[in-house]
Amino acid sequence: MDSGYDTRRKKLFHRHSPRQIQTLEATFQECPHPDEKQRMRLSRELGLNPRQIKFWFQNRRTQMKAQNERADNSSLRVENERIRCENFSMKEALRRVVCPNCGCVPEDASLDEDQLRLENARLRDELQRISNLASRKLGGPVHKMIPMSSLSLSVGEGQNSVISLEQRSSMVDDAAAAVEELIKLVQAEEPLWSKLEKHELEILNAGAYESIFTRAKDTNMRREASRASCVAMISPESLVEALIDTSKWVELFPTIVSKAKTIEVLSSGVGGNGSLQLVYAEVQALSPIVAPREFFFLRHSRQIDRKTWVVADISAGSPPLASPCCRKLPSGCVIQDMFNGFSKIIWVEHSEVLRSPIHRLYKNLVEKGVAFGAQRWAAALRRSCERAAFAAAHGGDSGQLTEEWSLSGEGKANLVKLAERMVSNFCGSVFAGDGDGWTTTLSGQDDGGVRVAVHRSVDPGQPNGVVLSAATSVWLPTLPEIVFGFLSNARTRFQWDVLSCGNPVQEVAHISTGQDLGNGVSLLRGLNGGESSMLILQESSTSAWGSSVVYAPIDVSSVNVVVNGQGLSRVPLLPSGFSIVPGEDEFSGKKGALVTVAFQILVSSLPSSKMNMESVGTVKTLISTTVRQIKAALNCPPSAP
Secondary structure (H helix, E strand, O other): OHHHHHHHHHHHOOOOOHHHHHHHHHHHHHOOOOOHHHHHHHHHHHOOOHHHHHHHHHHHHHHHHHHHHHHHHHHHHHHHHHHHHHHHHHHHHHHHHOOOOOOOOOHHHHHHHHHHHHHHHHHHHHHHHHHHHHHHHHOOOHHHHOOHHHHOOOOOOOOOOOOOHHHHHHHHHHHHHHHHHHHHHHHOOOOOEEEOOOOOOEEEOHHHHHHHOOOOOOOOEEEEEEEEEEEEOOOHHHHHHHHHOHHHHHHHOOOOEEEEEEEEEEEOOEOOEOOEEEEEEEEOOOOOOOOOEEEEEEEEEEEEEOOEEEEEEEEOOOOOOOOOOEEEOOEEEEEEEOOOOOEEEEEEEEEEEEOOOOOOOOHHHHHOOOOOOHHHHHHHHHHHHHHHHHHHHHHHOOEEOOOOOEEOHHHHHHHHHHHHHHHHHHHHHHOOOHHHOOEEEEOOHHHOOOEEEEEEEOOOOOOOEEEEEEEEEEEEOOOHHHHHHHHHOHHHHHHOOHHHOOOOEEEEEEEEOOOOOOOEEEEEEEOOOOOOOEEEEEEEEEOOOOEEEEEEEEEHHHHHHHHOOOOOOOOOOOOEEEEEEEEEOOOOOOEEEEEEEEEEEEEEOOOOOOOOHHHHHHHHHHHHHHHHHHHHHOOOOOOOO
């Protein structure tokens, strides 16, 4: 009995092959209601029984009906908004005919006023009728599910506006549709989403998606779509505030968002609810061999109920308001309040990117949607929130760190802030380009895979002069956690740090920034047998997606200034370090680590100095020697790339 039930249950979840679906779809386009003879013919051709054929056509007709209803709903929304605008225009016309001095209505306007009142009443009745019809279609009150009034078309208009009224109206519709689609993507299960093997994230099933959502597909573009979830130490209101403020957004995701800017605010909303913005952003994989992606997109936030928020992104219109190489399809996150200062976040990343060659080391991660995927965003968000929570907890404590170093709670917080600026600087230099004040001198395979760029710095927070940045990525046949533990440990630093000259390094201060023991900000000092005024500021960070170790030399006097709350933005830093993510060898499939190594050095204290090839050779030698020593210390075979 049980065995038979299990067998029948398994048959219910039979998945058709792509060929079967293609044939069924072609037949459906010609005849949505096939007779018994046609079903028998399809049964023989496809190897399915007639009952399966019958149910498939029933389900497909149901899907088609749902799509038609969605189209009708969209038309109702447009008509609803048109009537609302007409209503508003008539109110404005009535206001203009009233005398501004005494409030009376001119005699020749009394008839117009009566007509306006009648027309206004008619429009209210029409609006109520359409709202009731839309409510039945959508399954809920229109004013809650489609708060069009929060997306006022008049907000954001001005002399500096880059958006026409026609574009603005289209953007309102696109933003509302993006929220609806994102909610469906978050709530859906199989077959729309399937677990990616060896990775803790879900990948969108393209065939299932296209059968549910009607969206044109560009053959020159490749789609990437993934979903992941996390629990973070942040309230929904604080997270929404950070997501709609581009400067806070960059701070929240320093390893992903290299730069961002709000181009225009179409609606500011109330407390973040109803906010609609046009945003430019550049996101990166934190590797010099994977080009960053540029997006122009709309970001719309909406509170669904007392405990749920949605922040949805979708690319805006056509160029120049959209990038020809990268487009966001409905993406973003649904945030649920856990009522204890924590939030549960379900993140969806869905984009189209122009088909182009990908470096072999990152080809697998990029094409599977992992390198820029939802798992990476969710892990980065969780880590940033954890870091901020630990920094706040340190605000009131103090302690003796070593015999000579003691930091107050405020001093610890200031040192953590300085480390945050250091990490942001490091991430921005990995793929430094001409648009960032850097000039690329050498890059790519022709130069051994090392990307070299130069920057003539006069900026506060960096040493004045000519700064050289060099970065490369390599694959190591060693697990990422082992590589991270080796690089972040002060006791093993002398094995890879060329500048330590083989001398041991002592950790003189440590501030925890997370539950994992590897998460922390440290002050290191080289034990070279003599007095030194230089220390090393280091931040180590690890998450479910990957890890990083970033450091910069800093003199003792600067440390004293920082811990006293002064000059946080003026202390010169030249960060170097490592980014470590899981990766596989493309030939053997063996698990390992993709390690990005990046260095910044000051080659001249005069910004006007000319770059010479000797300096380029020096920084290349520094990188190659460091990589070689890391491989030797981790017992990697000489043939490892």
